[in-house]
Amino acid sequence: MPAARHYDTILSPVITEKATILSEENKVVFRVPLSANKKEIAEAIEELFKVKVKAVNTLVQKGKTKRFRGIAGKxxxxxxAVVTLEEGHSIDVSTGL
Structure with a gap:
């Protein structure tokens, strides 16, 4: 039974053109909290999806400054997290949890 903290660690899958191309290399991309570390992310993925994680790479995308009706916002x-899975394992992100 996955712990509640695992559901808090993985916010949502990233479904973009670039993420779809990475899926051919056995990699899956997820949004995670800013406080999450690689070890927590790997643990959560293994528990929730019952797969074996090979590596986790993380990146922080800084928020853009945008204007709406003349008012600046950020x-x-x-x-x-870009999660690389072991050979033979896969995650279908379109089905959800």
Missing amino acids: RDDVKK
């Missing part, structure tokens, strides 16, 4: 920073 998007939130987003942390992404």
